Amino acid sequence: MNYFTEVVLSGLTRGSIYALIALGYTMVYGIIELINFAHGEIYMIGAFTALILASVLTIFGFNTIAILFLASIIAIVYSAMYGYTMEKVAYKPIRNSQRLSALISAIGMSMFLQNYVRIAQTSDFLPFPRIIPRFPWLSALPISMSSAQFMIFASTAVVMVLLTFLIKFTKIGKSMRAASQDKVMAKLLGVNVNKVISVTFIIGSATAALGGILISSYTGQINFYIGFLAGIKAFVAAVLGGIGSIPGAVLGSFVLGLTESLGAGYISSDYEDVFAFIILAVILIVKPAGILGKGQIEKV
Amino acid sequence: MKRKISRKLLLALLVLAGVALIFAGCARDEQEIAIGVAGAHSGDLASYGIPSVNAAQLVVDMWNENGGVMGRQVRLIVEDDVCQPEVAVNTAAKLVGDGVVGVIGHICSGATRAALGTYVDSEIPVISPSSTSPSLTQDGQHPNFFRTIASDDAQARLQVDFVINELGLSRVAVLHDQGDYGRGLAEFARDFINEESGIDVVMFDGVTPGAVDYSAVINRVAQSNAEVVIYGGYHPEASRLVGQMRDRGMETLFVSGDGVMDDTFIRVAGAAAEGVYATSPMDTSTNPVAVNAAERHRARYGDEPGAFFLNAYAATQALLNAINVAESTAYADVTAALRNSTVETPLGPISFDERGDATGVGFSMYQVQNGSYVELGN
Structure with missing residues (x-):
């Protein structure tokens, strides 16, 4: 495998890592126009829950596949509950006040969850078990790809397709689109906006938790701070692709991942973040709404 | 109440010590060898400097009990520089004026650098137990400078x-x-x-x-x-x-x-x-000289030795040993002896290289073997 392919592959890996987090980010923004800074924390809580469950299940002697599925499903459900509660506690009471209030509330929520995990668990780095088993057929491929890498690719694709399908073709998706355009009008037409927003948070949190589990088993370590760092980059990716747009989040993530990887691979990884933010600046100058973002029409 | 008394006692002791010093100064035996100890002995960095004074005292006492260096008794002159470069210059001038043949100190790299100019001009060897700034030995400006701690590089x-x-x-x-x-x-x-x-x-x-x-x-x-x-x-x-x-x-x-x-x-x-390999400070806690030095500190001062104690102990040993080996207190002889002789210290056997860094001091290579770090053999 030549060097260029390797660099591109690592860019795609990075891109799909960002995408997995950015999908939930962009979805929540699309519906209620809230930059949910606590999204990264849900990602972290998902990873922690999976770690605890995997350790417990290992003690009970479950096999790898069972551990992977049980730990992932329970962690995803648990994190989705966190997302639901978070919306009820931190965002719903101030939904009709200024947008800045909700943003501050999100930052507060993010700090609260980080420090809660720090105190309840540990501030140390913890090893995350390799809960994804090695797929033997992967070594038959002409490129070297780990099973975690493959799972991240596959999940990003599946989640993106499912979300697009959900929003475009289901009843709840239609309600979501209606609520995002005009909440009052949607209410008048019988859409239960509260339910729609709750569902959005539940789905967004579930994707974040899935990301937390897969990415942590790829990186092999977690601590209470991982959500913040991953969240920042995913946020950049979502803005790059056009925040609010599902395919945009994925596209933006891949653009970001490839830029970083090519920059690091051919110039210097010292300036990785610099390349990422240069591309962000350039795209926002050319297309202020992001690559796939629609120009917002001011509602009068 | 108790605290007041002990403070008064301390004051009395200090006055006594001061008086004793004055008398000692007056009745200075020309045969005595004076060694300076400089560093932060008061202020918020005192905890870095006081252990060096104790260490130097313990080593000097040991030599004196055994008949001194070249048959002459050794006397310490302790000066405080509170780790400030501008104070350190005065400290150095004072020690030079007192006729020291060598200095253990200073503690902080900045203070050491400031004081070194004075010592270079007066041709007095200086051994620091704690100044780690690489340039002190590497810039070639201070042929009189030595240290018993590894530099940052x-x-x-x-x-x-x-x-x-x-x-x-x-x-x-x-x-x-x-x-x-x-x-x-x-x-x-x-x-x-x-x-x-x-x-x-x-x-x-x-x-x-x-x-x-x-x-x-x-x-x-x-x-x-x-x-x-x-x-x-x-x-x-x-x-x-x-x-x-x-x-x-x-x-x-x-x-x-x-x-x-x-x-x-x-x-x-x-x-x-x-x-995986990793460098880290040598583990000298089991060195018999170090164990003995710590025991003597406990016996004499009643508590555990503090920061840089072993480094200062080694520095004093190296200086006295060099004077003894050179059979002279002249600058050229002492510095040559520091570079050429090896002395047994709490940090292991050390000597100094051309630049003044101690060889055999500092870092060891460790390797992860069977799930724990193991110090690799020297």
């Missing part, structure tokens, strides 16, 4: 020497985490490698701490055909780098510093940690 030196001499490798990738500590260490390593022939830095780059993925930089390491990675930084990034390299099936060796010598590294990196 000694880790990088050890890493490079280890890679060249022990591992016999010639293609090195140097990585760092862009922080002061990590980058500093990596730059020293790079510069040392560039001075050597037959060994190349095939890659020098920084990684972003906390990034989700290091495969881009790992690709470049693989592409560069490096045989070993020297990494300056801390363990969270190190465990990811090693983990991803091993996942890719790369067997590139990994050498790092005391930022990685942490049990968390082994716990997080797991199997990938096996075989």
Whole structure:
């Protein structure tokens, strides 16, 4: 495998890592126009829950596949509950006040969850078990790809397709689109906006938790701070692709991942973040709404 | 109440000590050898300086009990510089005026540098137990300066020497985490490698701490055909780098510093940690001289020795030993003896190199073997 392919592959890996987090980010923004800074924390809580469950299940002697599925499903459900509660506690009471209030509330929520995990668990780095088993057929491929890498690719694709399908073709998706355009009008037409927003948070949190589990088993370590760092980059990716747009989040993530990887691979990884933010600046100058973002029409 | 009394007592003792010093000064025996001890003995950095005074006193007492140096008694002159460069200059002038033949100190690198000018002009050898700034020995301005602590770049030196001499490798990738500590260490390593022939830095780059993925930089390491990675930084990034390299099936060796010598590294990196090298200060706590020195400190002062105690102990031993070996207190003789003779100290047997750094002091190479760090044999 030549060097260029390797660099591109690592860019795609990075891109799909960002995408997995950015999908939930962009979805929540699309519906209620809230930059949910606590999204990264849900990602972290998902990873922690999976770690605890995997350790417990290992003690009970479950096999790898069972551990992977049980730990992932329970962690995803648990994190989705966190997302639901978070919306009820931190965002719903101030939904009709200024947008800045909700943003501050999100930052507060993010700090609260980080420090809660720090105190309840540990501030140390913890090893995350390799809960994804090695797929033997992967070594038959002409490129070297780990099973975690493959799972991240596959999940990003599946989640993106499912979300697009959900929003475009289901009843709840239609309600979501209606609520995002005009909440009052949607209410008048019988859409239960509260339910729609709750569902959005539940789905967004579930994707974040899935990301937390897969990415942590790829990186092999977690601590209470991982959500913040991953969240920042995913946020950049979502803005790059056009925040609010599902395919945009994925596209933006891949653009970001490839830029970083090519920059690091051919110039210097010292300036990785610099390349990422240069591309962000350039795209926002050319297309202020992001690559796939629609120009917002001011509602009068 | 108790506290008041003890404070009064202390004051009385201090006055007495001062008076005694004055008398000693007046009745100075020309046969006595005066040694200066300078450093922070008051203020918020006093805890770095006081142990040196105690250490010097213990060593001097030991020599005096055994008949002194060259048959002459040794006397300490203790001066406070509160770790401030401007005070240190006066301290130095005072010690020179008192006719010291050598100085143990100063403690802080900044104060040491300021004071050194005075000592150079007066040709007085200075041995610091704690000043680690690399340039003190490396800028060539201070031929009278020695130290019993490794300079900040000694880790990088050890890493490079280890890679060249022990591992016999010639293609090195140097990585760092862009922080002061990590980058500093990596730059020293790079510069040392560039001075050597037959060994190349095939890659020098920084990684972003906390990034989700290091495969881009790992690709470049693989592409560069490096045989070993020297990494300056801390363990969270190190465990990811090693983990991803091993996942890719790369067997590139990994050498790092005391930022990685942490049990968390082994716990997080797991199997990938096996075989990783890291430099860290030598473990001298079991050295019999060190055990004895600490015991004498407890017997005399009633508590545990503090920071740089063993380094100051070694510095005083080295100075007195050099005077004894040279059978002279002349500058040229003493400095030559410091460089050429080896003395048994709590830090192990040491001597000084041309620049004034102690050889045999400082860092050891450790390796992860069976899940724990093992100090490699010297």
